[in-house]
Amino acid sequence: MLILNLFDLIGEHCSDRHESEQSKGGSYIRELILENWDKNDKIVLSFKGVKTATPSFLDESIAKLLLAHSLDELKRKLVVTDIEEKKKIEINRRVSFRLKQLQDEKNQPLHKTE
Amino acid sequence: MTHQSEIKICGRFGLGFHGNRDVVLECIEKLVSVKPKSTVKINMSELDFIYPDGMNILTTLFVNLLFFQKCSIDIIHPQNRHVSEYFTLARCDAFFGSSDIDIEKIFKNSYKLKNFRYVDDYEIDKLLKVIKSELDFSDQVQSDLHEIFAELIMNTRDHSLSEYGCFLNAQTYPTTSRIRFSISDLGIGIKTHLSKKYQDWQDSETSWVIKMALVDGVSGTNFYNNSGAGLHTFENFVTCCGGEFIILSENGFYKKISTYTEHFGRKIEEEKFDLPFFYPGTLVCATIQAKPGVKIFKRDEDIPPEYRLLDL
Numbered sequence: 462m463l464i465l466n467l468f469d470l471i472g473e474h475c476s477d478r479h480e481s482e483q484s485k486g487g488s489y490i491r492e493l494i495l496e497n498w499d500k501n502d503k504i505v506l507s508f509k510g511v512k513t514a515t516p517s518f519l520d521e522s523i524a525k526l527l528l529a530h531s532l533d534e535l536k537r538k539l540v541v542t543d544i545e546e547k548k549k550i551e552i553n554r555r556v557s558f559r560l561k562q563l564q565d566e567k568n569q570p571l572h573k574t575e
Numbered sequence: 576m577t578h579q580s581e582i583k584i585c586g587r588f589g590l591g592f593h594g595n596r597d598v599v600l601e602c603i604e605k606l607v608s609v610k611p612k613s614t615v616k617i618n619m620s621e622l623d624f625i626y627p628d629g630m631n632i633l634t635t636l637f638v639n640l641l642f643f644q645k646c647s648i649d650i651i652h653p654q655n656r657h658v659s660e661y662f663t664l665a666r667c668d669a670f671f672g673s674s675d676i677d678i679e680k681i682f683k684n685s686y687k688l689k690n691f692r693y694v695d696d697y698e699i700d701k702l703l704k705v706i707k708s709e710l711d712f713s714d715q716v717q718s719d720l721h722e723i724f725a726e727l728i729m730n731t732r733d734h735s736l737s738e739y740g741c742f743l744n745a746q747t748y749p750t751t752s753r754i755r756f757s758i759s760d761l762g763i764g765i766k767t768h769l770s771k772k773y774q775d776w777q778d779s780e781t782s783w784v785i786k787m788a789l790v791d792g793v794s795g796t797n798f799y800n801n802s803g804a805g806l807h808t809f810e811n812f813v814t815c816c817g818g819e820f821i822i823l824s825e826n827g828f829y830k831k832i833s834t835y836t837e838h839f840g841r842k843i844e845e846e847k848f849d850l851p852f853f854y855p856g857t858l859v860c861a862t863i864q865a866k867p868g869v870k871i872f873k874r875d876e877d878i879p880p881e882y883r884l885l886d887l
Contacts, residue, residue: 474696476725478733481693512714513696513721516804517729523884535884549885550873555804557882558792 463501465493468510475514478521487521494522495529498538509543516551524555527563532556581616582606588633589626590821591755592862599629600828604852606636614647615640622653625662627744628821628860630688631759633662634742638761639855642739661687692740693732694725702745706754709747712865716816719871720754723812726805727758727859734795735762735857747865753818757860764825764857768795781827782847788822809859814843815871818863825857826850 467475470490477486494504508514526535541552582605585598609615640646653659686702699721707717724743731741737760745756766784770777772795776784787793789810794803810831813820819832830846
């Protein structure tokens with residue numbers, strides 16, 4: 462099991478999609494998750510100490526994982542901890558948009574892998 | 576160079592709450608109608624009160640005149656020393672490098688106009704510190720404000736393609752517990768940006784397109800790079816807090832007011848119209864109530880269960 466602590470990796474403000482002069486962005490977290498995907502049965506993403514997580518950051522780091530893996534694979538692999546309900550809703554919102562857009566692109570109904 | 580007639584800036588300069596909207600729009604129209612490569616005299620002697628959005632508007636129009644239209648500007652400075660100082664310092668800092676004078680020490684409830692080219696969390700924290708020193712609001716609202724500033728800065732970087740980044744400033748009004756903030760850029764404008772993806776919108780009213788930009792997920796960028804969440808998050812925040820926001824982009828004007836009373840509950844009013852002139856870029860400004868008990872809700876009933884990653 463791999464634990465990714467966002468506070469240690471990014472800081473108290475997880476704001477930007479991409480790396481800036483000041484900090485690493487959501488794309489860095491997504492790449493870390495993807496690099497470690499096959500090496501770990503579970504990947505824990507901890508929001509402990511994080512004050513700000515913008516919708517764009519959550520989209521880039523978590524929702525865009527759907528470009529590589531299905532929702533069911535994400536559910537099995539990813540554990541999101543120490544997070545308030547409002548941010549959970551925002552993650553679900555970003556995930557739902559990505560899924561709908563992918564579906565529109567493929568023009569086929571959502572499939573479950575199981 | 577040809578010489579233009581003098582343009583007077585009105586005494587109370589701001590589009591939003593307590594501003595002087597119609598007169599300010601007339602001033603903007605005159606400033607955007609100046610012929611390229613001409614000399615223009617801008618008379619600010621009567622300028623007595625400038626709001627954050629007014630500051631952004633004048634900065635945007637001055638940058639447009641100086642750098643895009645290649646005009647020369649003669650400025651008659653405001654007679655009001657307070658405004659003159661505020662204006663000079665803020666402009667100085669935005670264009671000509673950091674000023675040695677710390678404006679926050681002079682104007683305790685003001686965050687000076689600042690140029691952002693990326694999401695600078697340190698600067699956003701500094702801005703929020705200025706706001707919080709004067710007003711009492713929860714840590715949750717502070718964190719939401721941080722998110723909104725970050726999202727709006729990302730919007731200007733990723734969508735407007737403005738080479739000057741964006742300008743952000745804010746002011747608190749402790750006696751009425753209000754925060755007013757404003758962000759502007761000199762980029763391609765909301766309609767031009769969205770019409771790249773939604774081509775049918777090219778023939779629509781600009782103010783209607785601005786309204787559509789507030790819908791979650793609407794973005795002109797290829798969806799692999801974007802989510803269209805920025806303006807929606809901003810709108811939700813202002814609506815929950817209570818207050819108003821204005822978006823001025825190209826020739827579109829959009830305003831939304833959210834008020835809450837115990838007796839009538841939440842009331843939302845909207846105003847939108849197209850202007851007879853084009854503003855060079857986009858201005859987003861808001862005035863919000865900063866009450867300690869305010870809660871920012873995120874709705875999730877429209878997310879189908881099979882599209883959810885996390886259980887609540």
